[in-house]
Amino acid sequence: MADRIKIVTATRAGFCFGVKRAVDIAFDAAKKSRHVYTLGPIIHNPQVIEKLRSEGVAPIQSIDNRKIKTLIVRTHGVTNEMSARLGNKSYNVIDATCPFVKKAQRFAGLLRKEGYQVVIIGDREHPEVMGLMSYAGPDCIVISKEDPLPKLRSRVGVVVQTTQPISVLKRFVGESIDQVKELKVFNTICNSTALRLKETKRIAKGVDAVLVVGGKNSANTTQLAKFCISMSVPTYHIETAKEIRKEWFKDVKKVGITAGASTPDWIIEEVADRIRYIGGRS
Amino acid sequence: MADRIKIVTATRAGFCFGVKRAVDIAFDAAKKSRHVYTLGPIIHNPQVIEKLRSEGVAPIQSIDNRKIKTLIVRTHGVTNEMSARLGNKSYNVIDATCPFVKKAQRFAGLLRKEGYQVVIIGDREHPEVMGLMSYAGPDCIVISKEDPLPKLRSRVGVVVQTTQPISVLKRFVGESIDQVKELKVFNTICNSTALRLKETKRIAKGVDAVLVVGGKNSANTTQLAKFCISMSVPTYHIETAKEIRKEWFKDVKKVGITAGASTPDWIIEEVADRIRYIGGRS
Numbered sequence: 051m052a053d054r055i056k057i058v059t060a061t062r063a064g065f066c067f068g069v070k071r072a073v074d075i076a077f078d079a080a081k082k083s084r085h086v087y088t089l090g091p092i093i094h095n096p097q098v099i100e101k102l103r104s105e106g107v108a109p110i111q112s113i114d115n116r117k118i119k120t121l122i123v124r125t126h127g128v129t130n131e132m133s134a135r136l137g138n139k140s141y142n143v144i145d146a147t148c149p150f151v152k153k154a155q156r157f158a159g160l161l162r163k164e165g166y167q168v169v170i171i172g173d174r175e176h177p178e179v180m181g182l183m184s185y186a187g188p189d190c191i192v193i194s195k196e197d198p199l200p201k202l203r204s205r206v207g208v209v210v211q212t213t214q215p216i217s218v219l220k221r222f223v224g225e226s227i228d229q230v231k232e233l234k235v236f237n238t239i240c241n242s243t244a245l246r247l248k249e250t251k252r253i254a255k256g257v258d259a260v261l262v263v264g265g266k267n268s269a270n271t272t273q274l275a276k277f278c279i280s281m282s283v284p285t286y287h288i289e290t291a292k293e294i295r296k297e298w299f300k301d302v303k304k305v306g307i308t309a310g311a312s313t314p315d316w317i318i319e320e321v322a323d324r325i326r327y328i329g330g331r332s
Numbered sequence: 333m334a335d336r337i338k339i340v341t342a343t344r345a346g347f348c349f350g351v352k353r354a355v356d357i358a359f360d361a362a363k364k365s366r367h368v369y370t371l372g373p374i375i376h377n378p379q380v381i382e383k384l385r386s387e388g389v390a391p392i393q394s395i396d397n398r399k400i401k402t403l404i405v406r407t408h409g410v411t412n413e414m415s416a417r418l419g420n421k422s423y424n425v426i427d428a429t430c431p432f433v434k435k436a437q438r439f440a441g442l443l444r445k446e447g448y449q450v451v452i453i454g455d456r457e458h459p460e461v462m463g464l465m466s467y468a469g470p471d472c473i474v475i476s477k478e479d480p481l482p483k484l485r486s487r488v489g490v491v492v493q494t495t496q497p498i499s500v501l502k503r504f505v506g507e508s509i510d511q512v513k514e515l516k517v518f519n520t521i522c523n524s525t526a527l528r529l530k531e532t533k534r535i536a537k538g539v540d541a542v543l544v545v546g547g548k549n550s551a552n553t554t555q556l557a558k559f560c561i562s563m564s565v566p567t568y569h570i571e572t573a574k575e576i577r578k579e580w581f582k583d584v585k586k587v588g589i590t591a592g593a594s595t596p597d598w599i600i601e602e603v604a605d606r607i608r609y610i611g612g613r614s
Contacts, residue, residue: 235514
């Protein structure tokens with residue numbers, strides 16, 4: 051029998067503060083009320099959504115559905131227009147927006163009020179960014195990783211999608227500073243994102259392969275996977291242990307496990323168990 | 333006879349707006365009054381200082397000298413304490429501080445008032461920076477080109493010595509942004525400094541040698557010379573045409589002339605004349 055596979059699991063893998071809070075709110079609401087819905091998937095993890103569905107909490111797209119008794123606003127937040135519309139509803143609304151996203155929304159509104167041209171660093175298709183845009187106003191600009199720098203006004207204010215890598219913000223401030231007279235940046239990148247990326251980097255350096263666990267629709271999980279690939283370590287982005295293939299571990303003595311902010315512990319544990327099982331039989 | 337030496341003179345060489353204004357103020361004051369003094373050299377160019385001296389305007393170090401009838405505050409500005417002391421004097425005080433330096437002083441005071449940790453990017457020995465420090469308050473930090481990044485507080489406000497190269501500011505914002513939660517930067521680098529550097533770069537690329545004309549004590553002139561040296565073009569930093577040596581032009585077909593913000597036109601013209609004379613005799 052070959053040596054067992056050594057597993058290094060990131061201590062910062064899995065639920066961040068905002069996700070844990072939102073998922074707790076949803077399970078708690080399920081206990082207290084019937085006809086509980088989340089406005090869109092509460093987090094970007096299909097397995098957690100399924101587990102919630104089995105407890106009676108389902109995602110819904112329309113806020114006008116008559117079945118709603120309790121509606122939960124998801125971690126990524128909503129636009130200020132949607133927030134105002136929800137304020138007029140007769141049903142119970144629970145705001146599970148991540149407090150760090152709320153802060154970024156407040157900063158976007160403040161920069162707008164202070165007369166800055168507001169720049170949002172992030173992915174314009176991401177619900178968090180769509181929310182931020184509504185606070186930043188119609189003149190705001192969204193800049194994503196690969197975007198060339200647009201012509202900027204002389205006073206620019208910046209907020210950042212909480213799960214962006216710091217490199218994108220660094221690039222923007224470095225490139226924009228000689229175009230502008232005043233630059234006010236709220237570095238709203240969540241600390242847990244930065245620390246998770248840092249730990250993943252450290253782990254990826256010392257292993258033969260990395261398993262990145264989390265929703266295929268999760269921006270921060272996908273980012274972790276891309277990051278590991280850029281370090282030239284064999285990388286597998288999986289949602290569950292079922293996707294693991296034995297052949298991935300040929301000649302692998304040490305494997306790293308990391309996971310996005312929306313990946314629950316139970317899935318990470320199943321992944322580790324599955325590798326132990328494969329390692330024991332190799 | 334060999335071909336004549338072709339000369340390319342930077343259109344932006346010489347007096348910037350603030351220097352021209354200050355020198356005009358000094359010559360004008362000399363006409364209107366006797367016992368006119370400047371608090372330190374009005375600009376960093378010994379030849380201009382000598383010319384002013386011949387008109388009756390001399391630099392002085394103490395503001396308490398009884399001979400003073402008119403005192404001119406120089407382009408680099410003074411500390412807020414000095415400004416207050418001058419306000420109590422019975423003699424005539426003319427403020428020739430560059431308006432762009434004044435603006436940087438105001439921004440430094442504003443950042444302090446708004447509770448930011450104020451960072452000044454510049455040379456801590458330069459009188460302009462000493463002035464800025466007094467407005468930024470006792471907790472401010474001065475960061476020069478080669479300085480390692482210190483530990484920063486979470487809210488940082490930045491002003492820049494008007495004659496700094498943009499590269500130093502770029503480095504600071506890029507390196508500091510992942511340490512801080514909020515960064516407010518007033519890019520107070522004077523446009524004329526940036527444009528002069530840009531034009532010098534363009535000229536240095538296409539010539540066999542560059543003459544950088546200006547005070548040896550002038551920060552922005554020294555910076556131009558360093559910049560040309562970094563481009564691996566033979567570079568000579570001179571104050572006047574007298575320093576030019578014929579042997580510099582052996583095998584030189586094309587020479588560039590650039591000059592700092594405090595270099596008067598007449599010196600630049602003397603330098604060009606001297607090269608023409610050498611070129612004609614080679």
